[in-house]
Amino acid sequence: MTDFSKTRALFTIPEGVIYLDGNSLGALPSAVPARVAHMIEAEWGGELIRGWNSAGWMVQPRRVGDRIARLIGAAPGTVVMGDTLSIKVYQALAAALSLNPGRRVILSDSGNFPSDLYMAQGLVRMLGDRATLEVVEPEQVEAAIDDSVAVLMLTEVDYRTGRMHDMKALTQKAHSAGALVVWDLAHSAGAVPVDLAGADADFAVGCTYKYLNGGPGAPAFIYVAPRYADIAPPALSGWMGHEAPFAFDLDYRPGGGIERMRIGTPPIIALAALDAALDAWEGVSMQDVRKASIALSELFIAEVEKRCRSLMLASPRDPQRRGSQVSFRHADGYAIMRALIARGVIGDFRAPDALRFGFTPLYIGDAEVRGAVDILADVLDNRLWDRPDYRQKELVT
Amino acid sequence: MTDFSKTRALFTIPEGVIYLDGNSLGALPSAVPARVAHMIEAEWGGELIRGWNSAGWMVQPRRVGDRIARLIGAAPGTVVMGDTLSIKVYQALAAALSLNPGRRVILSDSGNFPSDLYMAQGLVRMLGDRATLEVVEPEQVEAAIDDSVAVLMLTEVDYRTGRMHDMKALTQKAHSAGALVVWDLAHSAGAVPVDLAGADADFAVGCTYKYLNGGPGAPAFIYVAPRYADIAPPALSGWMGHEAPFAFDLDYRPGGGIERMRIGTPPIIALAALDAALDAWEGVSMQDVRKASIALSELFIAEVEKRCRSLMLASPRDPQRRGSQVSFRHADGYAIMRALIARGVIGDFRAPDALRFGFTPLYIGDAEVRGAVDILADVLDNRLWDRPDYRQKELVT
Structure with a gap:
C-alpha cells in the first residue's frame, strides 16, 4: 500500500494554501x-x-x-x-x-x-x-x-x-x-x-x-x-x-x-x-493513486453538491469515466475562482465557465478537500466573488 | 570601456582549470x-x-x-x-x-x-x-x-x-x-x-x-x-x-x-x-569583447605556432574572418585533447582532427592563454597524450 502521509511530506506547500491545481502545475517536491x-x-x-x-x-x-x-x-x-x-x-x-x-x-x-x-x-x-x-x-x-x-x-x-x-x-x-x-x-x-x-x-x-x-x-x-x-x-x-x-x-x-x-x-x-x-x-502504485484520487474527487463532488448549489457539475459523474480533476460550471466562474484563490484555495478557470479542481493524492488529502469546500461555500453564500477586480481578466486565466 | 576584470569576477571557474570551451558550453555565472x-x-x-x-x-x-x-x-x-x-x-x-x-x-x-x-x-x-x-x-x-x-x-x-x-x-x-x-x-x-x-x-x-x-x-x-x-x-x-x-x-x-x-x-x-x-x-560592449577576443586569439595562435609546431592552424589566419575560436589540426587530436583536459586545460575536439579552443573575454585573459599554451607544449613535447586510455572515445567527444 502506498503511504500517502509519507509522500505528502515530500512536497513543500505554502502555509494557508489548499492547492487543487496540480493538474495544471504540480506542487514543488522538496527534493528539487x-x-x-x-x-x-x-x-x-x-x-x-x-x-x-x-x-x-x-x-x-x-x-x-x-x-x-x-x-x-x-x-x-x-x-x-x-x-x-x-x-x-x-x-x-x-x-x-x-x-x-x-x-x-x-x-x-x-x-x-x-x-x-x-x-x-x-x-x-x-x-x-x-x-x-x-x-x-x-x-x-x-x-x-x-x-x-x-x-x-x-x-x-x-x-x-x-x-x-x-x-x-x-x-x-x-x-x-x-x-x-x-x-x-x-x-x-x-x-x-x-x-x-x-x-x-x-x-x-x-x-x-x-x-x-x-x-x-x-x-x-x-x-x-x-x-x-x-x-x-x-x-x-x-x-x-x-x-x-x-x-x-x-x-x-x-x-x-x-x-x-x-x-x-x-x-x-x-x-x-x-x-x-x-x-x-518511488514505490508509489498508480492503482493506489487512482483509488485515493477517486475518493477525494467523490468527496469533493458530494460536498459541493450539498453546499454550493449554484455550481453545476461539468465532469462525468461516473468516477471511472473521469480523470483526476473535477470541473463545475458557473456563469461567474472566473470571478469565483479569483475570490477562491484570494482565500488560499487554488484551482483554475477554463473559458467559458469552468472552475477546475485537481486532486493529487501525493500531497492532497480529505482535510484539504473539506477545507476547500468550506471556503467555496463561504465565497458563494456571501457573494465574495462579486467585485469588479475579480472580473478583470489576467494575462493567464 | 568594458572592464573585463569586473566581468570575470561574475563567473565561477573551478580552481586549476583553464577553460577554453566557452564556445561549446559557457562557464557558470555566479548569479545563476x-x-x-x-x-x-x-x-x-x-x-x-x-x-x-x-x-x-x-x-x-x-x-x-x-x-x-x-x-x-x-x-x-x-x-x-x-x-x-x-x-x-x-x-x-x-x-x-x-x-x-x-x-x-x-x-x-x-x-x-x-x-x-x-x-x-x-x-x-x-x-x-x-x-x-x-x-x-x-x-x-x-x-x-x-x-x-x-x-x-x-x-x-x-x-x-x-x-x-x-x-x-x-x-x-x-x-x-x-x-x-x-x-x-x-x-x-x-x-x-x-x-x-x-x-x-x-x-x-x-x-x-x-x-x-x-x-x-x-x-x-x-x-x-x-x-x-x-x-x-x-x-x-x-x-x-x-x-x-x-x-x-x-x-x-x-x-x-x-x-x-x-x-x-x-x-x-x-x-x-x-x-x-x-x-x-550589462554594460558590456560587443565591440570591446571583439577587440579582447581577437587579442586573446592572436596571442594563442602566436604562442602555439612558436611552441607547438606539430599543430597546424585550421582557422583563418585573418582575425577579421574568424569568430571567437581557434582550431588546430593534429592526427592525434582526440588523445591530445584528452591529455590537455586531464591537465586542466579544457577545450574540445571535433572529428576528424580538430582541437578547438574558444576565447571568452568575459572570463578569460592573457594569463589563461599563456598558461594553456605552457601545458599544451608540455603535453606535446613529452607525448603525454600517447596513452591508450586517451584514445578511447567517450560518448560525447
Missing part, C-alpha cells in the same frame, strides 16, 4: 531545490563541458524517460524526454502519418487540448493535400473511426472536464480500421493508471509539469511502440536523434529506437528538476 | 544558483500556478529575448526565446520558404552545423517536391546564390574552424537574387558583434548555452525581421503562438509579431538561469 543546485554548482560549474560525459547529461533524456515509462505502462527504453508537448505531438503525428502512407485523415476531437489541434493544423498546412484534420465531438469519436483514418489523435483525459476516453477500446477500434493512434497523456501521466503496452498504443506524448511535478515548462516525453521505434521516420530530425551525433555527418541517419525522437541539445537544468521530482513516485 | 533557487522556491513553491502572472513567467520568453536582441543588433520586440536551436532552425526555414513561394531551393554550406542541415532535410522530406536542399562548400556560397534560391541558410561562424561569413554582403547578394536569408548565430551571439538590423537579415536563430552562458541545453532564440513578423506563417503552430492562447479556440490564429514564433509552454527554470546569466552582459 537541492538537486538543481547540485546540478548547477557541482556539475555545470565544476565539470563544465565534461558534464556531458561525467555527470551523465547526455543520457538523461533516456534515463528520466525510463522513470516515467514505469508510470504509464511502457517498457524501459520506449520513452525519451525533450522539448515541449506541442513539439512531441507534431513529432508523433508526423511519424504516424508516414507509417500509414495510403491515408490522409487525422481524426481528433473537440475535447483535445487546442495546442494539439493547432500543431496538427500546422502539419496539415505543410503536407498540403497529403493530410487533413477532422475534428468531431468526443462522444462521436468511436463512430467516426473508419478505413479513411490514417491516425487517431486524442488526449485521454479532457483538460476541461476530466472526461476520460477508453484508451484500450478506441485503440483496438482504430487498429481494426487500419489506423494508428497517438495518445496525449498530459492529464493522465501520474493521474490515472495508464497501460500503453496493454492498450497496444502506437505513440504517446505527455508533459511533466502537471501530475509529475517537474516545474513550469518541464520537458515533455514521447513514447513509441517498439514495433515502430526503428522505422518511425523523424520529421524533426535533429542531431541528438542522429545515429552518430558526434560524427558530424552532413546527412541525417536516424538513430536506433526511441533515440531518434530526440531533436536538439537536452535541457539539463530542467531535467535535473524533473528527475528529483520523480523521486516522490 | 541564487536566481534559480529563488525561482524554484519562492516562485514555483510559493506562487504555484499564480506564478504565470505574478512572477511574470508568461512574458519571460519575450523579456529575455529583448535582452539578447541588444547583443545581436536587433530591435526590442523582435526576438523570442524557446525550444532548442534545431527547432528554431526548422521554424525559421519553414517560414522563410513560405514567404518565397515561387522557389524551392534551400542553399546552405558544408560548414553549417550538421543539425541545421538535418532539420532542413526533415523539412524537405515533409514538403516533397516543394523544396530541395543544396549544400556547397563555404567558399562557394556567394557564387551559388542565383534566382533559383528561395532561402539561404547559413551559420555565420563555422563550428569547426571559426571561419566567419560576411553576413551583410551575403544577405545583400541573396536579396538581390530574390532570396531570403536565415542566419544561425550559435557561434556569433556574445562572440562577435552582430548587426541583424544593419545587415537586413530576414530570420536569425541561435543558442544561449555557448557565449551567452545560459547553461547546458539553455533555451534558443529566434529573430524575425519586423517586415515579416506579422506575415510569417508558423509551421510549428503551438498554443503559445496563438493570438489568444487562453481562449482555447479550436482553430489556430497566429499571434501578432514575434509572439507567433512561440510554440509550447516556456521552460521557466531554464529561463531563470539564462536571465541571471545575461546580467554579466
Whole structure:
C-alpha cells in the first residue's frame, strides 16, 4: 500500500494554501531545490563541458524517460524526454502519418487540448493535400473511426472536464480500421493508471509539469511502440536523434529506437528538476493513486453538491469515466475562482465557465478537500466573488 | 570601456582549470544558483500556478529575448526565446520558404552545423517536391546564390574552424537574387558583434548555452525581421503562438509579431538561469569583447605556432574572418585533447582532427592563454597524450 502521509511530506506547500491545481502545475517536491543546485554548482560549474560525459547529461533524456515509462505502462527504453508537448505531438503525428502512407485523415476531437489541434493544423498546412484534420465531438469519436483514418489523435483525459476516453477500446477500434493512434497523456501521466503496452498504443506524448511535478515548462516525453521505434521516420530530425551525433555527418541517419525522437541539445537544468521530482513516485502504485484520487474527487463532488448549489457539475459523474480533476460550471466562474484563490484555495478557470479542481493524492488529502469546500461555500453564500477586480481578466486565466 | 576584470569576477571557474570551451558550453555565472533557487522556491513553491502572472513567467520568453536582441543588433520586440536551436532552425526555414513561394531551393554550406542541415532535410522530406536542399562548400556560397534560391541558410561562424561569413554582403547578394536569408548565430551571439538590423537579415536563430552562458541545453532564440513578423506563417503552430492562447479556440490564429514564433509552454527554470546569466552582459560592449577576443586569439595562435609546431592552424589566419575560436589540426587530436583536459586545460575536439579552443573575454585573459599554451607544449613535447586510455572515445567527444 502506498503511504500517502509519507509522500505528502515530500512536497513543500505554502502555509494557508489548499492547492487543487496540480493538474495544471504540480506542487514543488522538496527534493528539487537541492538537486538543481547540485546540478548547477557541482556539475555545470565544476565539470563544465565534461558534464556531458561525467555527470551523465547526455543520457538523461533516456534515463528520466525510463522513470516515467514505469508510470504509464511502457517498457524501459520506449520513452525519451525533450522539448515541449506541442513539439512531441507534431513529432508523433508526423511519424504516424508516414507509417500509414495510403491515408490522409487525422481524426481528433473537440475535447483535445487546442495546442494539439493547432500543431496538427500546422502539419496539415505543410503536407498540403497529403493530410487533413477532422475534428468531431468526443462522444462521436468511436463512430467516426473508419478505413479513411490514417491516425487517431486524442488526449485521454479532457483538460476541461476530466472526461476520460477508453484508451484500450478506441485503440483496438482504430487498429481494426487500419489506423494508428497517438495518445496525449498530459492529464493522465501520474493521474490515472495508464497501460500503453496493454492498450497496444502506437505513440504517446505527455508533459511533466502537471501530475509529475517537474516545474513550469518541464520537458515533455514521447513514447513509441517498439514495433515502430526503428522505422518511425523523424520529421524533426535533429542531431541528438542522429545515429552518430558526434560524427558530424552532413546527412541525417536516424538513430536506433526511441533515440531518434530526440531533436536538439537536452535541457539539463530542467531535467535535473524533473528527475528529483520523480523521486516522490518511488514505490508509489498508480492503482493506489487512482483509488485515493477517486475518493477525494467523490468527496469533493458530494460536498459541493450539498453546499454550493449554484455550481453545476461539468465532469462525468461516473468516477471511472473521469480523470483526476473535477470541473463545475458557473456563469461567474472566473470571478469565483479569483475570490477562491484570494482565500488560499487554488484551482483554475477554463473559458467559458469552468472552475477546475485537481486532486493529487501525493500531497492532497480529505482535510484539504473539506477545507476547500468550506471556503467555496463561504465565497458563494456571501457573494465574495462579486467585485469588479475579480472580473478583470489576467494575462493567464 | 568594458572592464573585463569586473566581468570575470561574475563567473565561477573551478580552481586549476583553464577553460577554453566557452564556445561549446559557457562557464557558470555566479548569479545563476541564487536566481534559480529563488525561482524554484519562492516562485514555483510559493506562487504555484499564480506564478504565470505574478512572477511574470508568461512574458519571460519575450523579456529575455529583448535582452539578447541588444547583443545581436536587433530591435526590442523582435526576438523570442524557446525550444532548442534545431527547432528554431526548422521554424525559421519553414517560414522563410513560405514567404518565397515561387522557389524551392534551400542553399546552405558544408560548414553549417550538421543539425541545421538535418532539420532542413526533415523539412524537405515533409514538403516533397516543394523544396530541395543544396549544400556547397563555404567558399562557394556567394557564387551559388542565383534566382533559383528561395532561402539561404547559413551559420555565420563555422563550428569547426571559426571561419566567419560576411553576413551583410551575403544577405545583400541573396536579396538581390530574390532570396531570403536565415542566419544561425550559435557561434556569433556574445562572440562577435552582430548587426541583424544593419545587415537586413530576414530570420536569425541561435543558442544561449555557448557565449551567452545560459547553461547546458539553455533555451534558443529566434529573430524575425519586423517586415515579416506579422506575415510569417508558423509551421510549428503551438498554443503559445496563438493570438489568444487562453481562449482555447479550436482553430489556430497566429499571434501578432514575434509572439507567433512561440510554440509550447516556456521552460521557466531554464529561463531563470539564462536571465541571471545575461546580467554579466550589462554594460558590456560587443565591440570591446571583439577587440579582447581577437587579442586573446592572436596571442594563442602566436604562442602555439612558436611552441607547438606539430599543430597546424585550421582557422583563418585573418582575425577579421574568424569568430571567437581557434582550431588546430593534429592526427592525434582526440588523445591530445584528452591529455590537455586531464591537465586542466579544457577545450574540445571535433572529428576528424580538430582541437578547438574558444576565447571568452568575459572570463578569460592573457594569463589563461599563456598558461594553456605552457601545458599544451608540455603535453606535446613529452607525448603525454600517447596513452591508450586517451584514445578511447567517450560518448560525447
